[in-house]
Amino acid sequence: MKNKISRILLLTISILSIIVFGGLITLVVKQNTTKKITQDLLYFSESVTAAINPDRVKTITASSSDLANPDYLRLNQQLEKVQDYLKFKGIHWSYLVFQKDNQFLFSVDSIPEGQYGHAEPGDLYQSPPPELSKIFQDKEPLTTPVYQDEWGKFISAFIPIKDFSTGELFAVAGFDIDYQYLQTQIYQATLIPIFSTIIVLIFYLVIFFLISRRLDQANALKESEERFELITESAFDPIIMMDQKGIISLWNKSAEKVYGFTKSEALGKSLHHLILPLNKYDVNHSEKLRNFSKTGQSPVVGQVLELETINKAGQIIPVELSVSTVKIKYQHYAIGIIRDISVRKKNEEILKKKSKEVEESQLAVLNVLEDVNEEKSKTDALLTGIGDGVIAVDIDLNIIYANQASEKITGWTSKEIIGKSFHDVFPVLDNKGKIIAREKRPFIIAIKTGENTSTSTTAPLYYLRKNKTKFPVAITVSPIKINNKITGAIDVFRDITHEIEVDQMKTEFISLASHQLRTPLSAMRWFSEMLLAGDAGKLTKEQKEYITNISLSNDRMIALVNSLLNISRIESGRIIIDPEPTDLGNLIKDVLIEIDNKIKEKKQQVIVSIHDKLPKINIDPKLIREVYKNLLTNANKYTPEGGEISVFISKKDDQIISQVSDNGYGISKKDQPKIFDKFYRGSNIVKLDTEGTGLGLYLAKSIVESSLGKIWFESQENKGTSFWFTLPISGVKAKKGEVTINS
Amino acid sequence: MKKNISTILVIEDENLLLQAITKKLTLCGLNPVSATSGEQAIDYLKNLPELPDVIWLDYHLKGMDGLTFLKEIKTNPKWKCIPVVVVSNSASPDKVHNMLALGANKYLLKAEYRLDQIVETVKEFVHCDKK
Numbered sequence: 001m002k003n004k005i006s007r008i009l010l011l012t013i014s015i016l017s018i019i020v021f022g023g024l025i026t027l028v029v030k031q032n033t034t035k036k037i038t039q040d041l042l043y044f045s046e047s048v049t050a051a052i053n054p055d056r057v058k059t060i061t062a063s064s065s066d067l068a069n070p071d072y073l074r075l076n077q078q079l080e081k082v083q084d085y086l087k088f089k090g091i092h093w094s095y096l097v098f099q100k101d102n103q104f105l106f107s108v109d110s111i112p113e114g115q116y117g118h119a120e121p122g123d124l125y126q127s128p129p130p131e132l133s134k135i136f137q138d139k140e141p142l143t144t145p146v147y148q149d150e151w152g153k154f155i156s157a158f159i160p161i162k163d164f165s166t167g168e169l170f171a172v173a174g175f176d177i178d179y180q181y182l183q184t185q186i187y188q189a190t191l192i193p194i195f196s197t198i199i200v201l202i203f204y205l206v207i208f209f210l211i212s213r214r215l216d217q218a219n220a221l222k223e224s225e226e227r228f229e230l231i232t233e234s235a236f237d238p239i240i241m242m243d244q245k246g247i248i249s250l251w252n253k254s255a256e257k258v259y260g261f262t263k264s265e266a267l268g269k270s271l272h273h274l275i276l277p278l279n280k281y282d283v284n285h286s287e288k289l290r291n292f293s294k295t296g297q298s299p300v301v302g303q304v305l306e307l308e309t310i311n312k313a314g315q316i317i318p319v320e321l322s323v324s325t326v327k328i329k330y331q332h333y334a335i336g337i338i339r340d341i342s343v344r345k346k347n348e349e350i351l352k353k354k355s356k357e358v359e360e361s362q363l364a365v366l367n368v369l370e371d372v373n374e375e376k377s378k379t380d381a382l383l384t385g386i387g388d389g390v391i392a393v394d395i396d397l398n399i400i401y402a403n404q405a406s407e408k409i410t411g412w413t414s415k416e417i418i419g420k421s422f423h424d425v426f427p428v429l430d431n432k433g434k435i436i437a438r439e440k441r442p443f444i445i446a447i448k449t450g451e452n453t454s455t456s457t458t459a460p461l462y463y464l465r466k467n468k469t470k471f472p473v474a475i476t477v478s479p480i481k482i483n484n485k486i487t488g489a490i491d492v493f494r495d496i497t498h499e500i501e502v503d504q505m506k507t508e509f510i511s512l513a514s515h516q517l518r519t520p521l522s523a524m525r526w527f528s529e530m531l532l533a534g535d536a537g538k539l540t541k542e543q544k545e546y547i548t549n550i551s552l553s554n555d556r557m558i559a560l561v562n563s564l565l566n567i568s569r570i571e572s573g574r575i576i577i578d579p580e581p582t583d584l585g586n587l588i589k590d591v592l593i594e595i596d597n598k599i600k601e602k603k604q605q606v607i608v609s610i611h612d613k614l615p616k617i618n619i620d621p622k623l624i625r626e627v628y629k630n631l632l633t634n635a636n637k638y639t640p641e642g643g644e645i646s647v648f649i650s651k652k653d654d655q656i657i658s659q660v661s662d663n664g665y666g667i668s669k670k671d672q673p674k675i676f677d678k679f680y681r682g683s684n685i686v687k688l689d690t691e692g693t694g695l696g697l698y699l700a701k702s703i704v705e706s707s708l709g710k711i712w713f714e715s716q717e718n719k720g721t722s723f724w725f726t727l728p729i730s731g732v733k734a735k736k737g738e739v740t741i742n743s
Numbered sequence: 744m745k746k747n748i749s750t751i752l753v754i755e756d757e758n759l760l761l762q763a764i765t766k767k768l769t770l771c772g773l774n775p776v777s778a779t780s781g782e783q784a785i786d787y788l789k790n791l792p793e794l795p796d797v798i799w800l801d802y803h804l805k806g807m808d809g810l811t812f813l814k815e816i817k818t819n820p821k822w823k824c825i826p827v828v829v830v831s832n833s834a835s836p837d838k839v840h841n842m843l844a845l846g847a848n849k850y851l852l853k854a855e856y857r858l859d860q861i862v863e864t865v866k867e868f869v870h871c872d873k874k
Contacts, residue, residue, distance in 0.1 A: 515803050518832040522853040523759040529857050530763060535770055558854045576836060740836050 003219070007212055014204060022197025026190045033189040037090070037182060038143045038155060044089055045157035045175040046141055048082045057161050057170040062098040062105040066121035075108045083110040086175065090185070093117060093154070093176035096161070097125060099136050104128050107171075117151050126150050132172065135160055139169050146179055153179035238338040242271045244293030244331060258340050260312030275309045277316065296325050296332035306341070318345050387494070392480070394488040397422045397443060409495050411466030422491075429462040429470055436461065446477040446489045453477045459736075460496055472496045506572045513568075517561045524554045556691055562742060563695040566626070567678070569739045570702045577623070577706065577735040581616040584624070584649055584658065591628045598636050599645070607646040614649060617656060618731025622741055623703045627711075630696040631660040631723050637692070638685050638721075639664030655709075655726040663720035672715065676701045684717065700725070703741075707732045748774045749869040752795035754784045754812065755830075756804045760853075764799065767858045771866070781807030785815060788822055795825060796869045800847070802831035802838060810841060817846045826868040830861060 056071035066072040079094050086094060096108040106119035113120075125132070129147040135158045144156045154176040161171045232239045232252040238259070241250035251266040259266075259275055266274060272285060292298045304322045311317055320339040325332055383390050389406030393399055399422050402414035410426070417425045428441045438444055442461075446453045453476070455461050460472035473493045480488040528551040530536060532544065539547065569575045588608060592599070599606060635645045639662040648659040667675055671682045679694035686692075704711040704725045715721035751768055755761040756779050768775040776795060778784035781804050788794065798816070802809040809829060816822045829842050829850045839850045848868055851861055 515832045518854045519757055519760070522832065523757065523763065525854065526760065526763040526767070526858040529859070530767060533859065535766065561854075 018201050025193040029190050029193050030186050033186050040089055041157045042143050045159050049159035049173045054161050054163055060107050062107040063122040066107050079110040090177045090181040091175050095174050096171045097174055098171045135172050241333050241335045243333055246270050246272055246289050277310050301325055318342050389493045392490045393422045426463045442475045442477040443489055446479045450479050450486055521558050560693045563693050566699055566741050574737040574739055576737040576740050577620050579618040579620050579732050579734055582619050582621045583616050585610045587625055588628055591632055602641045605644045610649045611651050627700045627703050630700045635662040654729050657726050659724050661722040666717040666719050666721050667715040668717045749796040750774045751797050752776050753799040754778045755801045771862050781812035797865050798825055798827045800827055800829050813845045828865055
């Protein structure tokens, strides 16, 4: 690094020096050229001016009258001639300048009339260089630096024209060189030094890079040699190199340590004689060596050999030898890396002795393992065969097991998910696809509470499959407890898409059936109604009687369909429970008003007794009304004329108990166990009344139980029956669903 | 009073029920106009010289159902004032809720009522409107 920086520094300085040196030379050349041209200008100007006769100049007035002066004409001719000669020196302008009243006026000009720059006698020199004033004062020839006047940029020589004898100054002869000419001359002159500098620079750079490359290679070589030495010297194993004659050319520290020969003792000796036991590996040795020196190959190259060597003290050292070859400057070398295996050999001996013991204990262990494996494969088979997904996690919710069914359901193979955090792989979503709060996830609940946690199928949670689609799941999570400590949990889950679909179909069936079954019933109801009303003409007594029968049967059919629909609604679990604070007394009064006609028909007496401080309770009045209606309708139907029906509502602990009693036909002992069954009707009343459906008590029981209550009865045949049912004072919880009763 | 017989537009796709309804309405002194589908009823509304006093609407219809029909009626400024009595075979809470929310005046379950009871209800809305 340091080397590199200093090299860059050297390069920069050298380049800069060359450029500066070249620049200086160029500058000198430039100055010399300017000087030379100026000198030439002065020299030629003086020579030419010498030829001008001052007496003629004397006659010039620097006005238009000069044009008639023969001296003027002569001088003009002379200057024009001279001009041809001066052209070669770049002097394109020559003229005479006179001074009058502190002004400079032209007369006599080498430029012919009509060409650019021509001045007529008497023309004013508008912007003369300052040197012009100087010469009129000093009267000595001079040259100007570059200046600008109305005709352009020039350098000029001004030569005074004086009277020979008096020295009086008549005029000044001016000779101009175009600045452009000067410039061109300078360029031409400086081209050589500039090019030379560039060539020197290129040459220098090439030499520099060649040399630095050489240096780099030399450094790299040195470095690699140092590294090689460092490696060989610090190597734990002896490293030895021999040339193609079998002479040792490398002997590292480990070799010194193992064999006891120092480097100086070993180098230059025959390897074969130094460390191999006498006569042991002598067969064909010299022939092998010859072959190696010729081809650089040997059968031992690339192999690991085990052989015996001897050290300085003559002790046998068993070693492992691996040999490789290298060609350095047309010479083959063999490099051997030696590993002292005497300790290993010893260990192998000990191992052999112990192996028998090990074999015996192994056999014992194998026997135990077999038992364990058998147990494990039983569990595995069980978990594999199970249709539900099973995923187990540890206490940190990392997946530790996933069975085959889970792979099928989720698309994730157990290999892909084991070790990952469960909720990273399976975010738990609600039906809108939103991830639910951590504390609501079954795994978290199970591990926190230590109890089994299940989700409901009516408001299911969702898992994501590998392909990012979600599916509804029924989940049961059980914590894994070992020694009363929770170490993880097992999630048994199944895809309930199909179950939900079936439920949906059930609901749709209810809706469809209610429509399809009721339509013809409505038609029958309405037409018989119209017949009875005489809308189609007056009926005879007999006709009226028949139509009434049809109408009554139709009403029963409607009631039956309604009951069936209600049962279906409750069974499907999709019924809405919509609790509101309800006064049970009012509910009963409503029902009694509804069936009042029938009670009056049978001249029955109704007694209602309600606990005087009965609180309103939070129940679904539509449902509970159905219970009272069923019980009271039964009491009315199955109690003979003039009978007694009583209703008591009382409070006991946290329950409200409703009792509906009659002194009617009662239920026989034989029928009692089956009285709440669907479609079951008491044997005694079937004979008396043909109208019942056998669904009323079943429906009442379903409703009471879904409202967290209990229903029971006591009855004696021909004495009467009492039904009781309870409702919790705390009321029932609201439940979402799709259907209500009687809709 | 320009007309003394009130017109009831009855929409019912069950032919038998429709017969019963129109017969009963006529006997009760009303003028029934029967349509077996929602589309037909809309056609009538567009072409009848005078709008009906009450619409008797079944929920389950072939083609356009009662809900869609009601939406059409209630979004048309000319028709939205006509009282609508829904007479259906099913009265699940969401259906009842939706229809009443849309502006139906009454929702009756067919099998629960005698025809003359329903006609009485319809008549109530006729008088209502005439006031």
